[in-house]
Amino acid sequence: MQLTRRLTVAGIDDATRALFPTLRTGDNLARLVFLGAGPFSVSDAGAQLVAALRAARDSDDRETDDTELRHIVGELSTLSRAFSTAWAHGTETLQTAGVVHVDHPVAGAITLGYRITSVKGAPDLVSVVWHGADPAARTLLRRLSSEI
Secondary structure (H helix, E strand, C coil), X not given: CEEECCCEEEECCHHHHHHCCCCXXXXXXXXXXXXXXXXXXXXXXHHHHHHHHHHHHHHCCCCCCCHHHHHHHHXXXXXXXXXXXXXXXXXXXXXXXXXXXXXXXXXEEEEEEEEEEEECCXXXXXXXEEEECCHHHHHHHHHHHHCC
């Protein structure tokens, strides 16, 4: 999966599509998670999503006005108490690897590892690669991948 620095889905590979069948290009992960329609829980991914948006804000050239980023942060601050608290008090550093727990609509609970890498030649994009964090998750991923 490829994400913009504002956490908007820019591209979805087959493995991500199998894991998150309702995720679409153009969806914003922070909006989905904090407004209750996301593939992960706030407790799992919330701090990292806030850290990613903070990193996007902090990387902005101060001469540049990122209206889209300000809109996302403003909307989530207004509509999600969890987001506004994390944004106001968060000190979490963005991690390029970690684990999330996902409730897949068919396979059930899956523990996934992820790794985030930059996309060469596309400074506004990152790539997220998913893998099973335990033997059961790896088996489920193989099964889901074979059904694509």
